[in-house]
Amino acid sequence: MTEAELRKQERMIARKYADRFPWEVPLWGLGNLLIWLSLWPLVFLDLLPLWVAFPIACVNVMACFLPAHEAVHGMIARPGQRLRWLNELVGHLSLLPMAMPYRIQKLTHFEHHRHVNHPEYDPDITTRSKGPWDAIWQSFVQRQRGKGGVLRGYGYILERIGRSDVLVDGALYQLTFFACLFALAWSGYAIEAALLWWAPRQIGIAYIQFFFSWAPHHPAVEQGRYDNAKFFKSRVGNIASMGMQYHLIHHLHPFIPLTDTPKAFRELRPILEARGCRFEGDLR
């Protein structure tokens, strides 16, 4: 097939998956938030033991990112469409367990798409590391303030694109998050605050950075359209690896809903092979 034929066929297949309303995204994002919020009264009223609530809270933080990511790409509704309000609502609310502002996530994620693996311009390049254990360690190291402040990487990117105004969201989210922790701690609920929010957030962010950023891009060097991410077979399966085995499909066609990327991958596979994409393991 010629270059033009490959491109045409790829676009035709991708378009088939792009127009579905992803009903699972608002359900997932808002449902996950409700479960996490319900843990608080259940634990405070002694209806649920803390040791049961803690792993659930960890899963809530791990699961809160993807619905917001779908919203970032306007998967529920694009600007100007009738349900755009729902798209933005899901984006803002689903990230609450992670205490991450949606506007910062949106702007920096678009920069990630524009400059995948670029050593200066990709905001997620900080997850680059030698191997899986180093990736987990680096997730914690890179979150340290160092000499440049906590939002160091994202702050730099936002300043570069002239949107440092949204750093206000980051400051307000941080102040609110810490104020909640302090208030709970001095009301006698420090352990509950630690195990329902603070620790799940730390663990959840490491998990998200590992599967969403490190695993599909490692070694995070190539910057071409077809080689800036890879297809890989995860030992923990597709759901536990956040569906990121097919992450390159998302980079090629960001309007395909996450849950449709495996189907799109199977149909696009001959084209992806012709394009010289990277495949690790027997991914089907």
Add this chain to the structure above:
Amino acid sequence: MPALEFVVKKILHLMPILFGFLFLGPLVAQTMDRLDWPAPLGLSTLAFGLIIGGSWGLFAFFRGSWIWARP
């Protein structure tokens, strides 16, 4: 609002110290209380927690890291 921005930046700058005293301190104390561990040297668990949490917070503030390694 330069005054508000100044205050917010100052608070965030001092957050490791605040976190050490205002969160880790009570967290250590309440964990010890729940496990029925007495504080050493006749201290209350809260005083002991504030010493541990506050010291760690001060370390994190000056080092720029809670875990020694930093970016």
